[in-house]
Amino acid sequence: MNAVTAAPPYGRVLRLDELLEIARVHEDDVDHVLFMAAHQSCEILFAVALRHLEEVRAALDAGDADLTVRRATPLPRLMSTLTGHFDVLATLTPAAFEDIRAALGDASGFQSAQWREIEFLCGLRDARYLSTAGFTARDRARLEARMAERSVADAYHDFAAAHPDRAAAERARLALLAFDEAAAVWRARHAVLAERFLGTAVGTAGSEGAGYLWRAALRRALPEVWTPVS
Numbered sequence: 001m002n003a004v005t006a007a008p009p010y011g012r013v014l015r016l017d018e019l020l021e022i023a024r025v026h027e028d029d030v031d032h033v034l035f036m037a038a039h040q041s042c043e044i045l046f047a048v049a050l051r052h053l054e055e056v057r058a059a060l061d062a063g064d065a066d067l068t069v070r071r072a073t074p075l076p077r078l079m080s081t082l083t084g085h086f087d088v089l090a091t092l093t094p095a096a097f098e099d100i101r102a103a104l105g106d107a108s109g110f111q112s113a114q115w116r117e118i119e120f121l122c123g124l125r126d127a128r129y130l131s132t133a134g135f136t137a138r139d140r141a142r143l144e145a146r147m148a149e150r151s152v153a154d155a156y157h158d159f160a161a162a163h164p165d166r167a168a169a170e171r172a173r174l175a176l177l178a179f180d181e182a183a184a185v186w187r188a189r190h191a192v193l194a195e196r197f198l199g200t201a202v203g204t205a206g207s208e209g210a211g212y213l214w215r216a217a218l219r220r221a222l223p224e225v226w227t228p229v230s
């Protein structure tokens, strides 16, 4: 067998049969397909972002500025890709959105345990979210574990205070700032999207809707990186 035929085929490497079987791309209504698949795609990217943030924390704790930059560099691009999903969803007509909303019941991205994990891992920890309606026991256990873990914010604080090479520390800060800035843009785009479809109506999770998301848009996951290293 030569090296080419021994290589696993594309579909097997990516487990495409399983992935596309469970992907919400089979519904008759293509607007529903767009909405559901966009959310599934976002959840995959949230998982990738979590992995990178864990690596960023490890690099900071190792005092390795170059590795911090390397691990952090994909993060703003991931956030921009996530923001692009909102641009796609903004192409839904108001009628299509209303139809989807009627089918959603009280399901909402508010119940995305992975998004809350990203916030908790970074250091943005509000214990009230642990009791989010719709979280499973497994979601709660994961978030409780994140709550007890060292945060990226604490790792950055210790790194920035101690790193002997101030220029290298500043490069690491800028890489993390690019992530937090892109996350802030994601939040703001989300609020605009919700305002477009909901106006002043409440969200499916029962929050104030766009008003809640606009307030959330002021959150910064890593507040300390917004100040230059001295």
Ligand code: HEM
Pocket (backbone or CB within 6 Å): 038, 039, 042, 043, 085, 086, 089, 108, 109, 110, 111, 112, 115, 190, 193, 194, 197, 198, 202, 203, 204, 205, 206, 207, 208, 209, 210, 212, 213, 216
């Ligand atoms: C037309 C599309 C969308 C609309 C109108 C919308 C609207 C909302 C609203 C109103 C909330 C506040 C909670 C509530 O009462 O429901 C919310 C929360 C949330 N949504 Fe969306 N959303 C949309 C798409 C998405 C997508 C594609 C994602 C990606 C997974 C997402 C993730 C989230 C997250 C993570 C929260 C919690 C945010 C926080 O607490 O800071 N949403 N959304």
